[in-house]
Amino acid sequence: SAVISQKPSRDICQRGTSLTIQCQVDSQVTMMFWYRQQPGQSLTLIATANQGSEATYESGFVIDKFPISRPNLTFSTLTVSNMSPEDSSIYLCSVELQPNTDTQYFGPGTRLTVL
Amino acid sequence: AQSVTQLGSHVSVSEGALVLLRCNYSSSVPPYLFWYVQYPNQGLQLLLKYTSAATLVKGINGFEAEFKKSETSFHLTKPSAHMSDAAEYFCAVSDRDYKLSFGAGTTVTVRA
Numbered sequence: 516s517a518v519i520s521q522k523p524s525r526d527i528c529q530r531g532t533s534l535t536i537q538c539q540v541d542s543q544v545t546m547m548f549w550y551r552q553q554p555g556q557s558l559t560l561i562a563t564a565n566q567g568s569e570a571t572y573e574s575g576f577v578i579d580k581f582p583i584s585r586p587n588l589t590f591s592t593l594t595v596s597n598m599s600p601e602d603s604s605i606y607l608c609s610v611e612l613q614p615n616t617d618t619q620y621f622g623p624g625t626r627l628t629v630l
Numbered sequence: 631a632q633s634v635t636q637l638g639s640h641v642s643v644s645e646g647a648l649v650l651l652r653c654n655y656s657s658s659v660p661p662y663l664f665w666y667v668q669y670p671n672q673g674l675q676l677l678l679k680y681t682s683a684a685t686l687v688k689g690i691n692g693f694e695a696e697f698k699k700s701e702t703s704f705h706l707t708k709p710s711a712h713m714s715d716a717a718e719y720f721c722a723v724s725d726r727d728y729k730l731s732f733g734a735g736t737t738v739t740v741r742a
Contacts, residue, residue: 617724621673
């Protein structure tokens, strides 16, 4: 396994502002993923972030709203832009430690509340 | 495309009783299947995974799951529930294309 950390662990933000969430893993990984978990819901994949290439977004998610950076093999950020109360969710990053296994390991999540 | 159905959004069991969580999947190729657990205010922890080896998979914390191709099922069981098993459990499937599709989740409550 690996140690995956996220910052911040939680935040309360005002509508119209932006928040950048950081995900750090203690080993080099090719594939990192960002998920949203709305209150009482399951996980929905936002995008896949591979180092050295643009993030790939799932249907319903766009780069202007959720810009992602992946500057190296151990770090990624997700920004939630121009927030509204509907963006209140838990945001989780995950990594695939062993390539081609589809096995993802998750960070502890960032709990975001937008007022 | 793959999808997952978890039967029962909430399961309540007595301490020491069998835990059975149901998961059915659809996939266009032989799938990889996973069970994750999420404790309150935490991220997801991998319980076990099926990747086309043995059909009975043993995981952490005494959990196991059986892959049944004919029934397209991957039910999770634990013979004897413990209070610490109270959590939300997610079944997930991948079509071997690195993406996971998650079920809606089942919340387990354990009664003393």
